[in-house]
Amino acid sequence: METQAVFDMLKGKFGDAVVELQGAGFSPAFVVVAPAAVKEVSRFLKEDPALSFDSLMCLSGVDYKEKFAVAYHLHSLKHRHAIGLKVMLPRENPSLPTVDDVWPAANFQEREAYDLFGIAFEGSKDLRRILLPEDWEGHPLRKDYKYPDFYHGIKV
């Protein structure tokens, strides 16, 4: 199914929660949705027989300097089509509902986004730091991250 069609479908179903379609320059195109609606949209994308995006290829946090974003790359093994889903978040206390009950694959990648960007996924079954030590300060992939000089007295 074409991205435009998916976007129209989502727009018809969720109305204002679906913000825009990022088409030109984006491959695959992104449907931008409001943070609160991400779970419902995801569930719909997965369960609607015409869409059935059954696999979450990639979940990534992005720091767009003025705001954060979480980008989901979805793929359907059944229909062999792909789409992107993006959620824009404010810089202050970024948080959004988890999708790990929709796609279990999300868990580790959400933990990674939490670890490296500090984006909180509400309702996640296990949201701990994954790559960095539990007591690491800051979230390194943020654009304004300051490199620490010492970690436990060891020069970094």
Added chain:
Amino acid sequence: MEALALSLVNAIPPLAGVPLWTVTLLLMVVVAAVILVFALTFEGVGSLVLRKVAGDIQARIGPNRVGPNGMLQFLADGVKLVLKEDIIPANADRLLFKLAPYFVFVGSFAAFVVVPFGVGLIAADLNIGIYYVMAVTSLVVVGVLLAGWASNNKWALLGGMRAASQIVSYEIPVGMALIPAVLIAGSLSLQDIVRSQGGLLGIFGWNLFHNPFTFFSFFLYFTAAQAETNQTPFDLPEAESELVSGYNVEYSGIRFGLFFLAEFGDMFIVAALATACFLGGWNVPFFNAGTLPWIWGNLLSLGVFLAKAFAMVLIMMWVRWTLPRLRVDQLMRMAWKFLVPLTFVNLLGVSLWLLVFRGKGIPGMIASLFG
């Protein structure tokens, strides 16, 4: 031993004044030392051969730097093990930790006492030879369990537990698989068992070819014994890729060396028992070594025995470098569902055979057909 001491006293007049028990004791120490030297040499050479065999099988060369063609590698290894720091973990049970290697080593070394190396070459021809071997090698279980427990390491504990359950389980098929040889010889003494396989039939006098059941017995024994000595594919107690190194993970230096030596000692004991019970022991085919002068007869029979035993050891190494490892439940399954019933069936078969054919084997019957 006392008889030997008596004859020695008779032969050498100056000894007459010495009490007999001192001579006997001295003799015992000497014999023990000789066996110990043999065991250590075998263990050293065995480790070298093991590595060489591994190299050959794995398309590489193996140790070749120390001495000509790497022949002295085992000495270097030994020196290294002796000189290495002996580490005892802080939270280990120190007494048991130190005790464990000795149990293991003694268990494997003591079995050498009844190994019939030649016509007259046996440290002690006990009338319960096989029984003694089975009993004394069980000491290894205690040592391994102690090592696993005392190390205060969970991997070691798991290894020790695995070893204990494994050795205890496999003791049964090992024993059962050896009994056919005992039945045929009518004696538990290993010398008697070896003698029963002599005669003019050559290699067909061996228990291996006595009847179909003994033939299978040999393989069952070999399989079960591999398991009892923790050889691959049954090396679960020290499964390197699972338990890191199993019960001996915390050992270093000479204490680890003792475990290491015991492993090779066990290997030899298994090979020696297989040789003695199924492969004719020191019997030279078509030739009675007992008729030769004492020294030559013993040397010849010793050579034959060692050749057979080493061939068995080589096969064990070959198996070791071929097969993957079983899982612990599969190991138990194999013992209780396969080896134990099969050895029992075999035992029954051998007993019936002996009953029906009055103790004669197939080669014997064929031979009697031709007169």
Added chain:
Amino acid sequence: MGLKAYLNDIVEAVVTTAKGMRITARYGVNPKEEVTLQYPEERWEIPQGYRGFLHNDIKTCTACNMCVKVCPVDCISLESVRGADKKMVLCSYDINIGRCMYCGLCVEVCPVNSLKHTSGYEMASADRGEMILHFIAEDAAEIKARVARQVAEAAAKAAEAAKAAEASKAAEVPKPADLSAEAAKAGGDDPKAAKAEAPKAAPEKKE
């Protein structure tokens, strides 16, 4: 488990084991299968284009700084000053072999092919400092001072030439006029460069 499956299990185990053992035995018996290379005595042939240690031929190096810019791990460092003939003169060219990841990007960008991978791959040292390859043995400060001197000399010469030109200009000889004008321009440039470099070189010399 039926008796048939039971016996089947045993047979299968024996057969597959025997199959495997046949293969290992073949390798064990055949000495030709050994593939080990006895390293220090035997060495494999190094193919052309092997990416070993880097080597810079400082005679051809133009100190263009491309390798430094492209290196992803910043293992190359070079210092250069502008010489009397306006070409860059290398003062130091160091490669930290301990940091280099042998990606070959620097060799690829080198415009004069002076930076090359050698076939060397053996290096052991007890000190990290030994891992830094110095391609210029002379002290950087000395080179700088020397170059500064040369530049100053050239500037003086140029100034003299300019003076001479001026003098000749006064004599109104038309032909060398534009020549001297050029020389004057050059002379005007050079002292500036010399001035810029000289103070930099001077404190280092003190050290």
Added chain:
Amino acid sequence: MTTRTDALPTQEMTINMGPQHPSTHGVLRVILTTDGEVVTRAVPDVGYLHRALEKIGERVTYAQYMPFTDRLDYLAAMNCNCAWAWTVEKLAKIEVPERAEYLRVIVCELNRISSHLIAFGSYTADMGAFTPFLYAIREREQVNDLFEMLCGNRLTYNYARVGGVSGDAPPGFLEKTREFLDYFEPKLDEYNNLISYNKIFVHRLANVAVIPAEEAVAYGLTGPNLRGSGVPFDLRKDEPYSVYPKFDFKVCVGTGERGTLGDCFDRYMVRINEMRESVKIVRQAVARIPDGPVRAKVPRLFKPPVGETYFRSECPRGETGIYLISDGSVNPFRLKIRTGSFVTMNIFEKVTRGLMIADVVAVIGSFDIILPEIDR
């Protein structure tokens, strides 16, 4: 699997497996909670090899990032190199000469063979048979020799470039490749006879850690692990990139031949069969490789257009997807690398429940994870 009686109260034990453990394939740490030998919970703890490759990506240029992709999955560095090149080319819409694409396919498939060889070898070593491991290493050395001839390095190749490859195949390379294929193909049967169908080996793997197809998809498994569950999805076939559509090959899937579909044995067997398919692809590519340049003109100060792209390619350990955001400058604005092993580890806790310690090792091996790819 366990029966517990009240008369004999037992206690669970927590064991730390790794980061230094012979069979965690690197520095994976698993916190095992066991009841005797039975694992009640196995929580993977990753990140011991985190080198912030994504952060580094924001600091270096597109061309400079290439050597870092070598370090992503060092057993399949060629695949990672090419994945990066393909991603940037997709973003900047660069046409790559056909010969370069052929060379990329050749090296990718050779690298797939060498990577699967390690997977096979280390798996058998995990299972206690050390000999096949050395045979696998022996074969892999030959692939490394080929790569050394091609690009000068044996492990971190840095061969692909944005717009092509770093250099044309040296004379004799294609012949040597063919020789290697002729030598290698019969070895696969030998491996099968030696170990794959060995009774003990089959018993260790069959019916262990069964992952049904739907679960595999939901958990985002990719590559051989997904195909082991019987899902015939291969990016080379289903989302063709490069010149893969020109080759004839089969997508290997698990068949459940010795146990249940989706068990460790299926995943293992998929890899063995895939090596055979890779041999097929390389044979075709070597036979048909066209002449011509191997590198498109890409400006030295390469600035791709503003945009976001996601490209995924089939690496030996599953799909390597690169999400690349460009702001039009010389450095990537953000790059996220989705690696097969990382996503696969997600399902680890689920499948290891109720297995034995030895099976945990089998599961790790059957996923063929590699830590630099997980930790990045």
